[in-house]
Amino acid sequence: MKTDIEIAQAAEMLPIGQIARQVGLDEDKLEYYGKYKAKVDTLALRDAPRKGKLILVTAINPTPAGEGKTTTSVGLGDALHRLGKNAVLALREPSLGPVFGVKGGAAGGGYAQVVPMEDINLHFTGDFHAIGAANNLLSAMLDNHIQQGNALDIDVRRITWRRCVDMNDRQLRNIVCGLGGKVNGVPREDGFDITVASEIMAVLCLASDLVDLKARLGRMVVAYNRSGEPVYCSDLKAQGAMTALLKDAIRPNLVQTLEHTPALIHGGPFANIAHGCNSVAATDTALKLGDYVVTEAGFGADLGAEKFLDIKCRAAGLTPDAVVIVATVRALKHHGGCPKAALGSEDLSALEKGLPNLLKHVENITKVYGLPAVVAINQFDSDTDAEIAMIRDACGKYGVRVALSQVWAKGGEGGEELAREVLRIIDEAKPDFHFAYESAAPLTDKIEAVARKVYGADGVDYAPAAAKELQRLTELGYGNLPVCMAKTQYSLSDDAGKLGAPTGFRIKVQKVKVSAGAGFVVVLTGDIMTMPGLPKVPAAEHIDVDENGVITGLF
Numbered sequence: 001m002k003t004d005i006e007i008a009q010a011a012e013m014l015p016i017g018q019i020a021r022q023v024g025l026d027e028d029k030l031e032y033y034g035k036y037k038a039k040v041d042t043l044a045l046r047d048a049p050r051k052g053k054l055i056l057v058t059a060i061n062p063t064p065a066g067e068g069k070t071t072t073s074v075g076l077g078d079a080l081h082r083l084g085k086n087a088v089l090a091l092r093e094p095s096l097g098p099v100f101g102v103k104g105g106a107a108g109g110g111y112a113q114v115v116p117m118e119d120i121n122l123h124f125t126g127d128f129h130a131i132g133a134a135n136n137l138l139s140a141m142l143d144n145h146i147q148q149g150n151a152l153d154i155d156v157r158r159i160t161w162r163r164c165v166d167m168n169d170r171q172l173r174n175i176v177c178g179l180g181g182k183v184n185g186v187p188r189e190d191g192f193d194i195t196v197a198s199e200i201m202a203v204l205c206l207a208s209d210l211v212d213l214k215a216r217l218g219r220m221v222v223a224y225n226r227s228g229e230p231v232y233c234s235d236l237k238a239q240g241a242m243t244a245l246l247k248d249a250i251r252p253n254l255v256q257t258l259e260h261t262p263a264l265i266h267g268g269p270f271a272n273i274a275h276g277c278n279s280v281a282a283t284d285t286a287l288k289l290g291d292y293v294v295t296e297a298g299f300g301a302d303l304g305a306e307k308f309l310d311i312k313c314r315a316a317g318l319t320p321d322a323v324v325i326v327a328t329v330r331a332l333k334h335h336g337g338c339p340k341a342a343l344g345s346e347d348l349s350a351l352e353k354g355l356p357n358l359l360k361h362v363e364n365i366t367k368v369y370g371l372p373a374v375v376a377i378n379q380f381d382s383d384t385d386a387e388i389a390m391i392r393d394a395c396g397k398y399g400v401r402v403a404l405s406q407v408w409a410k411g412g413e414g415g416e417e418l419a420r421e422v423l424r425i426i427d428e429a430k431p432d433f434h435f436a437y438e439s440a441a442p443l444t445d446k447i448e449a450v451a452r453k454v455y456g457a458d459g460v461d462y463a464p465a466a467a468k469e470l471q472r473l474t475e476l477g478y479g480n481l482p483v484c485m486a487k488t489q490y491s492l493s494d495d496a497g498k499l500g501a502p503t504g505f506r507i508k509v510q511k512v513k514v515s516a517g518a519g520f521v522v523v524l525t526g527d528i529m530t531m532p533g534l535p536k537v538p539a540a541e542h543i544d545v546d547e548n549g550v551i552t553g554l555f
Contacts, residue, residue: 004109004555008117011258019256023289033125036116039251042281050287053321053426057296058305060358062489065330065343068378072326075112075407077294078259079415088290089263092278094121095196097168100540110408114255114263118551128166128195130249134242135164135198141238142222146186153225156188161222166195170533197273197530202518205267205279206315214243220517252282259412271298272489273530275307280316299489301361306454309369310435311482319433321426323365323373327358329383335499344382351387355394356501362398368436368453372429374421375402439480443470446483451507455492462509469512484520486528494526
């Protein structure tokens with residue numbers, strides 16, 4: 001059996017200009033990054049109307065058995081293309097941290113991939129490096145301001161801005177910097193986040209253009225002064241230089257699938273610690289170019305889809321026309337307590353116990369948000385007819401159909417059943433879209449709404465510091481912002497060990513901070529970290545390159 005990278009390396013890619021012409025993009029609207037990658041000039045499309053139908057792909061809570069959300073997204077795009085539809089993908093860029101760690105990349109798998117896969121999973125067009133450079137420029141200017149006399153009277157104990165690097169590195173979570181004497185800076189505690197958790201990543205993904213990007217950067221809160229007032233990026237006069245670093249990074253990247261479906265890949269915040277969606281610029285561009293746009297949001301629907309709907313759609317004026325909820329029989333059995341070694345054997349009892357996880361996500365999409373949905377079973381050879389029938393029957397009680405997906409093994413051909421079902425619900429079931437909470441609601445009511453409606457919690461408990469910070473942010477005028485919940489991806493609760501659809505739990509809010517540039521308040525629950533660590537055996541140990549530059553071991 002070929003690996004993902006072997007399949008990708010055997011693909012015959014078309015020149016990216018030829019892919020662009022499929023959706024009416026001329027040469028003068030592209031900036032080439034080699035033969036198979038290009039950035040799209042969004043300014044040239046500024047006045048074009050959005051014409052596409054928006055299809056959001058989400059999933060159940062992830063498990064070690066895998067769900068295949070990106071693979072399903074790519075395969076669905078290819079299937080729509082095979083059915084004669086003008087389809088465009090809008091996906092996130094992978095972070096180097098998971099690529100060299102444990103999770104893997106974000107280019108799909110098997111015969112449903114975007115290519116050039118190695119480039120996409122590694123440096124791509126340098127967007128993440130630009131974000132890291134802008135982030136750390138701001139850190140340098142902040143510390144330099146303090147060193148040069150601290151005219152803004154910044155309280156070094158209340159600096160909220162952290163440095164970042166696009167790598168899993170637990171050693172950098174908490175550091176002390178500025179050591180070595182007066183000429184080497186003011187000693188203080190600091191730390192690193194992974195680049196995908198930087199507010200600049202969120203700002204880039206939510207900005208509509210360069211002007212909006214610079215304004216958002218200027219609004220970012222970096223610290224508080226000794227009087228307790230916010231200190232903004234604009235106070236340090238850093239936003240202009242940061243925007244200069246990001247002027248190319250804000251443009252979406254155009255690539256292709258193995259079957260030559262156009263794909264815009266841009267931005268990559270994690271959904272467990274950030275808002276988990278590709279850029280507004282990429283989604284907007286895709287809707288102007290394609291008749292059907294397939295996009296995805298990170299991790300399960302309780303994280304990525306919730307933030308896509310409550311944050312991104314609110315900010316960008318988007319309404320999905322259909323939602324695909326991806327699951328596997330194996331993953332549902334895992335949620336039902338089946339040991340990993342036995343997931344390949346029929347176990348209707350475990351499946352029945354795990355089904356509530358899928359059904360809770362179905363209920364959230366259709367009832368909480370009022371959107372038409374279809375469940376996609378990413379099918380494995382070990383799945384039995386009885387197991388598939390059980391899922392169909394359970395979803396049928398919610399008025400939601402199930403479509404089988406075999407895109408990993410068959411590419412677009414294996415996604416045609418799913419594509420036809422998506423087209424059917426777009427034609428027949430019109431969205432009655434509404435948010436989980438209203439903008440005018442207090443921050444605590446917004447947190448409560450997500451916890452109760454989306455997670456199924458009995459309520460919310462706040463650490464004293466978090467409750468105090470929520471009150472202060474409201475007084476500072478941030479109470480109208482949406483909330484971005486930072487939570488474990490493995491459970492509907494804030495406890496990774498609670499599988500299925502747990503009940504009788506309360507969400508514990510440990511910390512709160514404002515991302516004023518991004519336009520939301522981050523709410524950290526449970527034991528969530530913004531800098532992952534590498535596993536005992538990192539994926540990097542298996543990655544190599546030969547004398548001809550051919551990479552091996554990359555999935």
